[in-house]
Amino acid sequence: MVKRKLNEMAKHGQITIFVILALIIVVGLMILFLLIKPPEVKIIDEKNPQAFIESCTREAVEEAIDTLSEKGGEISPKGYITYNNTEITYLCYNENFYEKCINQRPLLVEHIENEITTYITSKIVKCFGDLQTGLEKSYKIETSELQLNTRLQSKNVVVHINKTFRMTKLGGEGGESKEINEFRMHLVHPIYNFAKIAMEIVNQESRFCNFDELGFMILHPEFDITKFITGEEDIIYRIKEVSTQESFIFAVKSCKLPPGY
Secondary structure, eight states, X not given: OHHHHHHHHHHHHHHHHHHHHHHHHHHHHHHHHHHSOOOOXXXXXXXXHHXXXXXXXXXXXXXXXXXXXXXXXXXXXXXXXXXXXXXXXXXXXXXXXXXXXXESOTTHHHHHHHHHHHHHHHHHHHHXXXXXXXXXXTEEEEEOOOEEEEEEETTEEXXXXXXXXXXXXXXXXXXXXXXXXXXXXXXXXXXXXXXXXXXXXXXXXXXXXXXXXXXHHHHOTTEEEEEEEOTTSOEEEEEEETTTOOEEEEXXXXXXXXXXX
């Protein structure tokens, strides 16, 4: 009798374990299904091609800003230090002992604007190509050359695209026609503010071989500035906007001391 009861308890225990394992597997599959996002399909609205171009441009600008923010305002840095496996641009540099650094990008805002424009141009050309491909089964498409410019403003990035895009409905005479001559993309981002702060840091480093980040943060608590000194006496600055956690990082080499000093 006792042996039979023990066997029954063992069977019940095994069933309970199987039920728990089944629940774990089901929950795991549900979590995996939620985490894995299906590939994004861009839908072209023939009544609103501006929205397609704006979305496509936004993606390209965000890519450019991510790279620029990680690399000190350069898409492909030339004068840089490698830190955490990333090439970070020197915005102020002097290799000589005791000497103050020289500002490498006195027009940093304008330089970043040009870097964004250069990076996104080919991508926006492809955006228009995709738009035309998606519409040409139903419309005759006529276009002009692409002209665009990027402008940084306080907490904003604006891309203005000049390009004639005329679409005429196929089939029958007097087909419906629509013409767009300009497109505009607006992105909220603090990269302009980062560039202005970076220039202030560089100006003080080039004059005093130092920047008072604590004093700056007292006056501007919306930003957090951290400073890392590497083994080569390079200084890595990181500017972070507290509210968004967006950041911008760059390097400085100034007033270098000789070995053993």
